[in-house]
Amino acid sequence: MTEFDDEDIPVLIEHEPQPAELPPQKRVPLTIICGFLGAGKSTLLQRILTERHGYRIAVIMNEFGDTADIESKAINVSSPDDPQATSEEFLELANGCLCCSIKDLGVAAIEKLMQRKGAFDHILLETTGLADPGPIASMFWHNEELATGLGRDIALDGVICMVDAVFGKQQMAEDKTVDGDGESLRQIAGSDVILLNKADLAPEEQVKEVEDIIRGVNPVAPVYRTVRGNIDLKHIMGIGGYAAAPWSAPPTHDHTSCEGHDHGHEHAPGDHKHLESTHYEMRGISSLQVSVPVLSQARLDKVDEWIRSVLWEGILPEHNAASLKTNGGHLARLEVLRCKGLFILEGGVQHVLQGVRSLYEMTPVEGASGPIGVPDDGKLVLIGKGLDDSVRKSLETLLS
């Protein structure tokens, strides 16, 4: 990828036919880009809007407050021929991308975009610097309203979070919004890929420290170190973060950035014992990973029941209404922000779990036993609040 100056202005030209980089599909994949304030989201988007990468991407910038003017200048969404053009105008850029700027994400804007379906391969949606991506991800992932309208045309591909390598740790420590745990951690928790940007500005130990915090909060998202958002788009688009495909988590973190560094923490496959669980906590947000042995259908039904109780009621199944009462209602409620799982049934059938907040789906995977065969055991990863030792013990009892 080539460098560009901040002053570079995307040139508006006739759209050129682009090579079909993405396989034809009914729905246009949508990627949500969230991130810490000033982490480099606009820089990444400007890169995408100006470089020749072969994808035709529709970029929606969802700005807020007083920064709107600065943002639109920086990203230059107004046409030189028509400086008065409203920010809801979609502009076709030299590299085949479309761009639009809207202050508040409106259904109308997405609908306008969908009218141009066929003119682009992918939608990138930028959220505000402090937006929790969970609600918007749920909206695009599974929404009855959308399913009869926009949802027909859009499929959520993934959530990308940009973290500032220089100020990331400080931002996480100081961010006390939303009952104390902070939106920045929720952003990390709810993302499928993390870009640790401004890696050029921080010493190695500092970058490593932020990276370790990120991996603790979200052990399943790959972390790529980037400079000025320089990332191969295949790592952030077409990732199938919500797909019901065989899921190979926890990943081995072989995450080589565009700069050629490998910062992975390797975990050899099979180096975990059954029911091994790992737990990490940062200011209330934590992750819990458990290996799941081969299950009978009846046991999978129990797991499903357990998930429903945790995701929908916010309590462990054993902490039913009666026990809550005897505890004076003091049991901490669970809040799962994201969960993923792979369950292997006796006979080899696999089920994939995907969940965002209270929405989840458990999907049998067809033809999952490919050339590499059926994995020895499954996995369950939960990211959220209140995932303490009692949750781990409850899972271990359920699964052993």
Ligand SMILES: Nc1nc2c(ncn2[C@@H]2O[C@H](COP(=O)(O)OP(=O)(O)OP(=O)(O)O)[C@@H](O)[C@H]2O)c(=O)[nH]1
């Ligand atoms: N040195 C260096 N500077 C960067 C990098 N990425 C972005 N910047 C600069 O950091 C500043 C903030 O970047 P933006 O892209 O505006 O960040 P943002 O996340 O869009 O900011 P908000 O929308 O305000 O949250 C700009 O001056 C960028 O040029 C990087 O990797 N290295």
